Amino acid sequence: MNCREVQKRMILWLAGDLNPGEQPELDTHCRACPACSRKRAEVEDSLRWLAGLPDERPELGGAASWNAIRARIASASKSRRRYPLWVRITVPAASLGVVLLAFFIGRSLFPPPAPSARGGDGSRLILRHMEDVGTAFLEYMNRGDTEADQKVFDFEKQKAHFLLFQNRALRESLKDASSPLVIPLLKDLEVVLYEAANLEPQMPGGHTFIRSLILQKGILFRIRYMEHALAGKATEVST
Amino acid sequence: MFETEDALVRAAQEGREEAFEEIFLRHRRAVADLAFRYTGNSQDAEELLQEIFVRSFLSIKSFRSMPDARFFSWLYRIGVNCSMNFVKKRKSREFRSGAAAREFDGQASRPQNPEAQYAGREMRQALNRAMAALSPAQRMIFVLKHFEQLSTQETAAHMKCSEGSVRKQLFRAVVKLRRAMEPYRKGVS
Numbered sequence: 250m251n252c253r254e255v256q257k258r259m260i261l262w263l264a265g266d267l268n269p270g271e272q273p274e275l276d277t278h279c280r281a282c283p284a285c286s287r288k289r290a291e292v293e294d295s296l297r298w299l300a301g302l303p304d305e306r307p308e309l310g311g312a313a314s315w316n317a318i319r320a321r322i323a324s325a326s327k328s329r330r331r332y333p334l335w336v337r338i339t340v341p342a343a344s345l346g347v348v349l350l351a352f353f354i355g356r357s358l359f360p361p362p363a364p365s366a367r368g369g370d371g372s373r374l375i376l377r378h379m380e381d382v383g384t385a386f387l388e389y390m391n392r393g394d395t396e397a398d399q400k401v402f403d404f405e406k407q408k409a410h411f412l413l414f415q416n417r418a419l420r421e422s423l424k425d426a427s428s429p430l431v432i433p434l435l436k437d438l439e440v441v442l443y444e445a446a447n448l449e450p451q452m453p454g455g456h457t458f459i460r461s462l463i464l465q466k467g468i469l470f471r472i473r474y475m476e477h478a479l480a481g482k483a484t485e486v487s488t
Numbered sequence: 489m490f491e492t493e494d495a496l497v498r499a500a501q502e503g504r505e506e507a508f509e510e511i512f513l514r515h516r517r518a519v520a521d522l523a524f525r526y527t528g529n530s531q532d533a534e535e536l537l538q539e540i541f542v543r544s545f546l547s548i549k550s551f552r553s554m555p556d557a558r559f560f561s562w563l564y565r566i567g568v569n570c571s572m573n574f575v576k577k578r579k580s581r582e583f584r585s586g587a588a589a590r591e592f593d594g595q596a597s598r599p600q601n602p603e604a605q606y607a608g609r610e611m612r613q614a615l616n617r618a619m620a621a622l623s624p625a626q627r628m629i630f631v632l633k634h635f636e637q638l639s640t641q642e643t644a645a646h647m648k649c650s651e652g653s654v655r656k657q658l659f660r661a662v663v664k665l666r667r668a669m670e671p672y673r674k675g676v677s
Contacts, residue, residue: 263662264633264655266640295662299634303612307530309523310516310537315509321542323509475644 250278255285259292302431371423375431376479378419382412384470389459390469402448409445409483415441432473436465497559508545515560516541518569519567526571527637528616536574538565563663568632568646572624609673618668625649626661631657 259268281440316435332340347375385408398424420435437441448455463469490496490510499507519540524533544566551562619627625647632643633654646652 260655260659264658266651266655275546289623298666303609305524305612305636306521307524307533308518309534310512311528314516314534314538315512318512318538318541318545319505319508320544321538325542325546326503374670398637482553 252278252282252285255279255282256288263292263295295310311458337453352369371419372479375423376476378412378415379476379479382416382442382477383469385412385445385465386411386441386468386472389456389463404448406448409442409448413439413442413446430475430478434471435473437468441466441468496554497548497551497553498546501551511545511559511563512541518560519563522564522567522631522636523571525631526575526620528612528619529542532578533576536571539574540570543570551649565646570620572628575624575627614669614672615665618665621668622661622664626657626664629654630665631655 255275255278258267262272270486279289307402318430346366385405388405405434416435416439420432420439423435441459444462445459490499490507496507496510496514500511516537520533520537522541523536524530527533528537540563544563547566551559552639553559615618619630622630629643629647632638632646633640640645640654647654
């Protein structure tokens with residue numbers, strides 16, 4: 250047995266794990282080795298010292314302690330039970346589902362404009378505008394100067410204002426890129442929409458004037474033509 | 489009321505308060521000893537005792553009764569973990585304030601009253617201060633091996649380390665403690 254092995258045995262000895270059969274071998278080495286003998290004496294001294302250490306066992310965990318524990322458990326359980334597990338799982342999952350559903354419905358109802366419709370020739374935007382204006386002008390064509398028609402006068406004025414604004418914006422955005430047919434049509438639409446937006450209720454024959462302008466400029470025919478011309482392009486864009 | 493420990497634990501897992509109380513009454517002595525031996529003072533030990541039982545009761549549903557898994561071992565392991573966390577938290581607070589170092593250096597190495605150093609209370613206080621200077625793991629191994637009289641194998645199981653590591657840590661802990669307690673030891677011998 251060498252000094253290194255003796256050191257290992259001493260660690261075992263201090264932990265109370267030294268096999269009794271190994272003790273004589275350890276003693277023999279220590280008698281011949283002053284360094285290991287000193288270490289052995291230290292371990293012996295440590296074991297004596299450990300045996301003499303005080304060990305108090307105060308009375309703890311009385312009724313007050315139990316009451317405090319019970320209160321803490323009750324409080325922790327209450328906060329845990331505030332919502333049952335199925336609620337804690339289902340509610341966030343359902344909320345997430347609703348948000349996702351709303352997102353997909355929103356996308357299907359209001360699809361974002363295709364990149365080519367935002368710039369370039371803007372076929373899809375023009376087509377939509379033509380449909381809006383064409384519908385509004387058809388209304389004017391069917392309108393008379395009767396009392397019943399006067400009731401929707403304000404609504405029509407607001408609509409004409411909106412379409413006028415949309416028309417100007419579209420013309421501004423297309424002035425460089427669009428076909429030569431679109432811009433003149435938008436200019437003519439602007440004239441008619443301007444008149445429609447500035448009609449006064451007391452103005453006699455106001456609707457008749459608008460109808461004559463629509464007919465005079467061939468607006469409905471040109472809108473229809475434009476719709477046909479753009480329908481193919483717009484389908485390509487939207488797909 | 490509860491014929492076997494299994495029945496008692498099952499009742500506690502169902503949330504029955506009388507079962508919690510029974511567990512507390514059965515095991516408080518052992519847990520209190522561990523807490524006091526580890527912290528070294530009654531106030532901290534009481535706080536730690538409560539912490540151990542609260543943690544145990546809140547996680548009692550995770551205990552699975554097996555032939556080789558006794559409830560007390562499970563509770564004791566929670567006690568060991570809670571104790572080490574408790575001291576780590578306390579130590580970091582004291583380290584920030586510098587209180588522990590001042591107390592240990594100022595009193596353990598230079599006893600104020602040579603007569604009183606023979607008294608058990610003074611000796612215990614000196615030991616507590618010396619133990620406070622050990623790492624939480626060394627301190628726990630020393631407590632488990634020396635005071636709780638656990639075998640090296642049991643200590644290793646609680647500490648989740650090898651038996652060799654337990655022995656080495658114990659050896660280092662004893663060397664440190666003896667060195668810190670030298671003034672008292674000379675008085676004793």
